[in-house]
Amino acid sequence: MNKRTFLLLIIIAFAFSSCNYFSKYPGFKKTKTGIYYKLLKFGESTDKAKSGDYVTVDIKYKTLDDSTFFEGRRMLQITDFTFAGAIDECFLILSEGEMATFIISANDFFTKTLETTLPAFINESDPMKVDIDVVDIQTEQEYFMEKEAFLHWIEDFGDYEKVILRQYIDQEKFEIKPTESGLYHITMENGNGNKVFVGDTVTVHYEGKFLNGKFFDSTKRRNSAFQFVYGRKWQVIKGMEEAIGRMSEGEKALFIIPSQIGFGETGSSTGIIPPYTSTLFEVELVEVIPGTREKNMDLNKYD
Secondary structure, three states, rough: OHHHHHHHHHHHHHHHHHHHOOOOOOOOOOOOOEEEEEEEEEOOOOOOOOOEEEEEEEEEEEOOOOOOOEEEEEEEEEEOOOOOOOOHHOOOOOOOOEEEEEEEEOOOHHHHHHHOOOOOOOOOOOEEEEEEEEEEEHHHHHHHHHHHHHHHHHOOHHHHHHHHHHHHHHHOOOOOOOOOOOOEEEEEEOOOOOEEEOOOOOEEEEEEEEOOOOOOEEEHHHHEEEEEEEEOOOOOOOHHHHHHOEEOOOOOOEEOOOOHOOOOOOOOOOOOOOOOOOOEEEEEEEEEOOEEEEEEHHOOOOO
């Protein structure tokens, strides 16, 4: 065998091995850490997010067969990933305006990133898909400068919200007292007594409205209940977490959530909910699937 033929065979062997390497998920590339990804949309900028940057993303979690179990817009700070294949690495791959689908380990995502148990609908060996569309990238300095300027501009809005909220409570003749955080809980229909604990998978229906009754979100209108692992980051706003923690399975309740435990001094990242805005949520706790409760029993702090 001459040298040229030998080199040709090596090239052919490498080509076939490369095809096999990527054939597990056709059309996807693979990172050194084992994340598969496919770019769906290109951005105009080539600058990637870096550790410490703040990114605003439209994000969707799906099973491998494209069944969506979470969808929303989030702003988060990029941190150094602590294990190979972490979802944090996905944000570092994209530039502003780019969108991609990633395939990562579902077990690693839930047990290591969210530090909880896998939901019942995902097996331990299953991968999951994550769609990430990068809306905006800001350096840490840019983020805090913008926040400082914005807060200075709306510094009086907090007092205005309190007046509007008090007027609403008086108008509706609610005689309940708020919790220490400011949450109002009005039970509409009692549940079966089964409470929610950190790590449980909960299924809820909700309708979100402004104090004037105008809708801004509704799982019932979409005919799609919201399921998530209770007590872990990137799930729900603080007020909704407290609300669900006070409910029992089957209960229906109305919650009034002031901005300090709602969408805050900046409003929602989608722009739908303005800064310093109290909101109403009619919530039905449809189902509670117990997680690993042994180490979480003392964390149900909303009883």
